[in-house]
Amino acid sequence: MSQARLMDGTALARRIVERTAHRAAELTSRTGVRPCLATVLVGEDPASVTYVRMKQNRCRTANIASRHVELPAETTTARLVRTLRDLSADPSVHGILLQHPVGDHIDERAAFEAIAAEKDVDGVTFASFATMSFALPGFVSCTPGGIMRLLDAYDVDPAGKRAVVVGRSAILGKPVGMLLLARDATVTYCHSRTRELSSVVREADIVVAAAGRPRLVRGEDVKPGAVVIDAGYNAGNVGDVDFATAVERASLITPVPGGVGPMTIATLLEQTVDAAARQLAG
Numbered sequence: 001m002s003q004a005r006l007m008d009g010t011a012l013a014r015r016i017v018e019r020t021a022h023r024a025a026e027l028t029s030r031t032g033v034r035p036c037l038a039t040v041l042v043g044e045d046p047a048s049v050t051y052v053r054m055k056q057n058r059c060r061t062a063n064i065a066s067r068h069v070e071l072p073a074e075t076t077t078a079r080l081v082r083t084l085r086d087l088s089a090d091p092s093v094h095g096i097l098l099q100h101p102v103g104d105h106i107d108e109r110a111a112f113e114a115i116a117a118e119k120d121v122d123g124v125t126f127a128s129f130a131t132m133s134f135a136l137p138g139f140v141s142c143t144p145g146g147i148m149r150l151l152d153a154y155d156v157d158p159a160g161k162r163a164v165v166v167g168r169s170a171i172l173g174k175p176v177g178m179l180l181l182a183r184d185a186t187v188t189y190c191h192s193r194t195r196e197l198s199s200v201v202r203e204a205d206i207v208v209a210a211a212g213r214p215r216l217v218r219g220e221d222v223k224p225g226a227v228v229i230d231a232g233y234n235a236g237n238v239g240d241v242d243f244a245t246a247v248e249r250a251s252l253i254t255p256v257p258g259g260v261g262p263m264t265i266a267t268l269l270e271q272t273v274d275a276a277a278r279q280l281a282g
């Protein structure tokens with residue numbers, strides 16, 4: 001069998017960011033207001049610092065203003081909730097992103113729920129999970145939303161396909177499964193307690209690897225011709241899929257880097273302009 005075709009997230013994300021930049025500029029010239037994303041970072045985890053910086057840089061490219069709030073690692077849940085409520089009430093801020101993770105002593109769910117639904121451009125609140133799950137208008141979680149855009153761009157219709165999601169995190173595994181279900185895939189979730197992971201993954205027409213475990217999904221686990229989405233972002237730009245072996249069995253595969261990652265940020269920017277447009281329309 002020939003090698004899988006690569007799903008180029010960098011190129012697709014660039015097109016989305018270009019379109020978003022035009023929309024943002026048009027909105028600003030029409031209303032006099034620049035769309036604004038507030039990023040909130042707790043602590044100094046080097047990977048999180050890098051991701052937040054990437055988001056701020058990409059905001060500049062997309063004609064979006066960014067405001068950054070840095071809180072010390074020892075910040076309490078109450079202080080973080082207050083910060084997010086203040087940003088939610090600030091009319092000059094249109095979108096809010098709380099960088100995950102926030103530290104084990106913080107109730108991350110309580111913090112996410114302090115983000116106003118209309119500013120939840122990262123798609124992390126229960127309200128967004130509900131709209132995603134029922135395919136209603138609203139914001140999607142950024143990596144899951146980016147994955148669906150990649151599938152569409154490569155003409156992969158999830159309807160009737162068997163999709164296996166490896167991982168069940170609140171901002172990645174769970175929502176991507178719900179988005180696939182909303183598009184009529186037959187979805188199975190795997191997680192740390194799943195027995196015989198390899199044999200479950202081998203059934204999949206679409207595999208989404210989102211467990212945060214480097215090279216967990218190996219080529220021998222991939223059904224020949226399957227679509228393999230690697231949503232892993234482990235240290236050293238290593239994904240959750242063993243690319244070298246999976247590329248020999250899949251029909252389509254996302255690389256790391258250059259696959260899902262850039263789509264995460266493109267989706268965030270696009271949803272920030274969506275949020276600003278809605279808020280400025282009244």
Ligand SMILES: Nc1nc2c(c(=O)[nH]1)N[C@@H](CN(C=O)c1ccc(C(=O)N[C@@H](CCC(=O)O)C(=O)O)cc1)CN2
Binds near residue numbers: 101143237257262
């Ligand atoms: N509140 C959130 N926190 C986190 C999210 C999220 O969507 N919302 N996702 C991840 C990490 N993440 C964004 O925050 C992220 C990870 C990786 C990339 C990316 O573009 N990676 C590049 C490679 C980067 C490099 O060259 O250093 C790639 O894959 O090509 C973007 C965003 C955790 N937290």
